[in-house]
Amino acid sequence: MSSITIPSKKKKQLFEKLKKANTSFQKVYPGDRPERQAVHTVYGGANLFKADSAKILGQRALEAFHTYAPDFVEFGKIFGLEGADRIRNYQSVQELYNEYAALPADKRKKHPAHLSYQVYNKVINKLTAEAIEDFRIDFEDGYGNRSNEEEDATARDAAKEVASGMAAGTLPPFIGIRIKPFTEEMKERGLRTLEIFVTTLVQHTKGKLPANFVVMLPKVTIPEQVSTLVDCFEILEEELKLDEGALQMEMMVETTQAIMDKDGMNPLYRFVKASKGRCIAMHFGTYDYTASCSITARYQEMDHPVCDFAHHMTKVALAHTGIWLSDGATNTMPIGPNRGDNLTEAQLQENRDVVHRAWKKGYNHIRHSLWNGFYQGWDLNPAQLPMRYAAVFAFFLESYDDAVERLKTFVEKAARATLIGDVFDDAATGQGLLNYFLRALNSGAITEEEVMVTGLTLDEIRGRSFKKILENRKKA
Numbered sequence: 001m002s003s004i005t006i007p008s009k010k011k012k013q014l015f016e017k018l019k020k021a022n023t024s025f026q027k028v029y030p031g032d033r034p035e036r037q038a039v040h041t042v043y044g045g046a047n048l049f050k051a052d053s054a055k056i057l058g059q060r061a062l063e064a065f066h067t068y069a070p071d072f073v074e075f076g077k078i079f080g081l082e083g084a085d086r087i088r089n090y091q092s093v094q095e096l097y098n099e100y101a102a103l104p105a106d107k108r109k110k111h112p113a114h115l116s117y118q119v120y121n122k123v124i125n126k127l128t129a130e131a132i133e134d135f136r137i138d139f140e141d142g143y144g145n146r147s148n149e150e151e152d153a154t155a156r157d158a159a160k161e162v163a164s165g166m167a168a169g170t171l172p173p174f175i176g177i178r179i180k181p182f183t184e185e186m187k188e189r190g191l192r193t194l195e196i197f198v199t200t201l202v203q204h205t206k207g208k209l210p211a212n213f214v215v216m217l218p219k220v221t222i223p224e225q226v227s228t229l230v231d232c233f234e235i236l237e238e239e240l241k242l243d244e245g246a247l248q249m250e251m252m253v254e255t256t257q258a259i260m261d262k263d264g265m266n267p268l269y270r271f272v273k274a275s276k277g278r279c280i281a282m283h284f285g286t287y288d289y290t291a292s293c294s295i296t297a298r299y300q301e302m303d304h305p306v307c308d309f310a311h312h313m314t315k316v317a318l319a320h321t322g323i324w325l326s327d328g329a330t331n332t333m334p335i336g337p338n339r340g341d342n343l344t345e346a347q348l349q350e351n352r353d354v355v356h357r358a359w360k361k362g363y364n365h366i367r368h369s370l371w372n373g374f375y376q377g378w379d380l381n382p383a384q385l386p387m388r389y390a391a392v393f394a395f396f397l398e399s400y401d402d403a404v405e406r407l408k409t410f411v412e413k414a415a416r417a418t419l420i421g422d423v424f425d426d427a428a429t430g431q432g433l434l435n436y437f438l439r440a441l442n443s444g445a446i447t448e449e450e451v452m453v454t455g456l457t458l459d460e461i462r463g464r465s466f467k468k469i470l471e472n473r474k475k476a
Contacts, residue, residue: 028321029319029320029321030320030321030322031320031322031464031465032320032322032464033280033322033324034462034464036173036442037324037375037376037442038133038134038173038174038376039133039375039376039377039388039389039392039442039443039444040133040134040376040377040378040379040385040388041133041134041135041136041174041283041326041376041377041378041379042057042132042134042135042136042378042379042380042382043135043136043138043142043178043329043378043379043380044057044135044136044137044138044142045138045142045143046137046138046139046142046143046154046155046158046177047143047154047157047158049135049137049158049161049162050161051161051162051164051165051168051170051171052165052168052170053132053135053161054131054132054135054165054170054171054172055170057131057132057382057385058127058128058130058131058132058382058385060382060383061127061131061382061383061385061386062124062127062128062131064334064355064382064383064385064386065123065124065127065385065386068334068351068352068355068356068359068386069120069386071093071120072093072097072113072116072117072120072121073087073093073096073113073116075116075119075120075123075390076113076115076116076117076119076120077116078356078359078360079359079360079363079387079390079391079394080360081115081116081119081394081398082115082394082398083111083112083113083114083115083116084112084113084115084116085112086112087112087113087116096113097117099111100113100114100117109401115394115397115398118393118397119390119393119394119397122389122393122397122444122445123386123389123390123393126389126393126444127385127386127389130172130173131382131385132172132385133172133173133174134172134173134174134175134176134212135171135172135174135175135176136175136176136177136178136216137158137162137175137176137177137178138177138178139151139154139155139177139178139179139180139190139193140178140179140180140181140218141218142178142380148189148192151189151192151193152192152193152196155192155193155196155197155200156196156197156200158177158197159196159197159198159199159200159201159204160200160201160204162175162201162210163200163201163204163205165210166205166208166210167205171210171211173211173212174211174212174214175210175212175213175214176212176213176214176215176216176250177193177194177197177215177216178215178216178218179191179193179194179215179216179217179218180193180218181217181218181219181220181225182217182220182225182228182229183219183221183225187225187228190217191232194215194232194236195232195236198236198240198247199236199240202240202242207240207241207242209242209246209247213247213248214248214249214250214280214281215229215233215247215248215249215250216249216250216251216252216283217229217249217250217251217252218251218252218254218285219252219254219255219285219288220251220252220253220254220258220271221255221257221258222267223267223270223271223273223274224274226249226251226271226274226275226279227274227275227276229249229275230249230274230275230276230278233247233249233278245277245278247278248278248279248280249275249278249279249280250279250280250281250282250283251271251275251279251281251282251283252282252283252284252285252288253268253282253283253284253285253289253310253314254284254285254288254289254292255288255289255292256289256292256293258271259309259310259313259314260313266313266316266317268282268313268314268317268318269317269318269321272318272321272323279323280323280324281323281324281325281326281376282314282318282323282324282325282326283325283326283327283328283378284307284310284311284314284325284326284327284328284374285328286300286301286302286307286327286328286329286331287300287328287331289306289307289310289328290304290306290307293306300331301365302327302328302329302330302365302368302369303364303365303368307328308372311327311372311374312372315372315373315374324376325373325374325375325376326374326376326377326378327369327372327374327376327377327378328377328378329377329378329379329380329384330358330361330362330365330366330384331380332358332361332362333358333380333381333383333384334354334355334356334358334359334362334381334383334384334387335354335355335358335381335383336350336351336352336354336355337350337351337354338350338351355383358387359386359387359390360387362384362387362388362391363387363390363391365377366387366388366391366392367391367395370391370392370395375439375442375443392443392445393443393444393445395445396436396439396440396443396445396446397440397445397446399436400440400445400446400450403433403436403437404453404454406429406433407430407433407434407437407454407455407456408454408455410429410430410433410466411430411454411455411456411469411470411473412455430466430469430470431465431466431467433466434456434461434464434465434466434469437451437454437461438461438464441461448461456469460472
């Protein structure tokens with residue numbers, strides 16, 4: 001029996017209809033954004049912000065790092081890095097380093113000190129060159145409720161400091177403000193701070209905003225809070241003669257209603273839609289969210305199961321929409337209890353123990369976030385930055401060699417396979433490996449040269465699609 005052929009005219013009509021649906025879907029889910037995403041956001045009270053805050057905080061982070069992780073051996077043991085427990089005793093760290101440095105490259109990778117040495121030096125370089133990637137000048141929880149006169153003055157002063165930082169080139173790559181929520185109680189105060197800050201800023205910068213400037217709207221529960229902020233953006237842009245769309249926003253998931261509304265639906269995409277394309281990121285508020293779930297203070301931790309549930313609901317709702325996702329913060333500060341210049345050895349040891357425990361706790365929380373696919377989080381104190389970068393760099397570096405070999409194999413194998421063969425199975429795995437290299441590169445854990453040893457070109461890597469890599473190679 002011969003097969004039935006669908007007439008060309010009908011086939012064209014069917015495919016035209018399908019094209020509209022596919023195109024509509026692709027507009028909603030364009031995929032991950034290609035721009036750099038910060039690996040963290042530092043939140044600080046607006047009253048404390050200065051033009052050189054990023055530099056000062058970086059110096060404090062480096063001081064804490066050198067004080068409590070004086071060498072790569074102790075560093076590796078603090079965080080339990082792979083191989084650190086197998087480093088035998090040496091007369092000195094220098095002796096260990098001499099042994100390690102004398103080995104050929106392939107033997108170094110097998111040395112138990114390899115990961116500790118690699119991560120330690122990357123953390124030093126990062127804290128020295130760019131300790132702060134993103135800073136949020138906080139007028140909400142980190143600032144508190146103050147008189148209108150005081151918050152007005154703080155908004156003006158903070159804006160002037162940002163303007164000074166722009167002129168001096170001392171701002172971090174990403175910066176923004178967090179205003180108070182647009183709840184019925186706080187909406188007027190939130191908008192007033194936004195108006196004063198933005199107006200003062202552009203007056204002192206001749207109409208310019210900092211690169212990657214964003215306004216954070218906290219405690220979002222309904223789309224109307226977002227759309228109202230966007231309406232305010234449009235008015236400010238017109239009045240201040242800013243480019244249309246210059247004001248971008250983020251919002252926070254801090255309540256159960258942001259995960260499931262009264263109709264049993266996840267409202268997050270509706271929140272994003274209400275932003276009219278201005279929302280670039282969704283951040284998770286660990287402590288407000290756990291409080292909204294009636295979790296007692298002792299158990300309000302980033303890795304609590306209720307947080308995992310919210311994380312996955314957020315990821316499912318916003319995956320492939322181009323919205324960046326960020327986890328929250330660890331609120332256990334790595335700060336020793338004993339202060340002063342003439343501390344006893346016992347007091348110094350107590351400080352070390354406290355800091356190391358806090359670092360390891362935060363490190364584990366960050367690793368948990370990374371494992372869940374959240375590649376950004378919050379830091380609240382400069383002493384937390386060493387654990388941030390230790391966790392991020394170790395997460396990627398410990399699987400680098402394996403990922404290189406696997407991706408090289410997938411590219412070579414799939415490039416020779418047919419479209420009917422095992423390409424699609426391999427493509428899914430290959431995409432996961434490509435995602436690993438994209439995230440590792442974005443974080444600074446590896447360099448472009450270290451990605452290219454996979455056999456991929458920079459253009460292929462930046463294209464972000466393993467399937468397209470295979471298709472293009474088959475055509476070549």
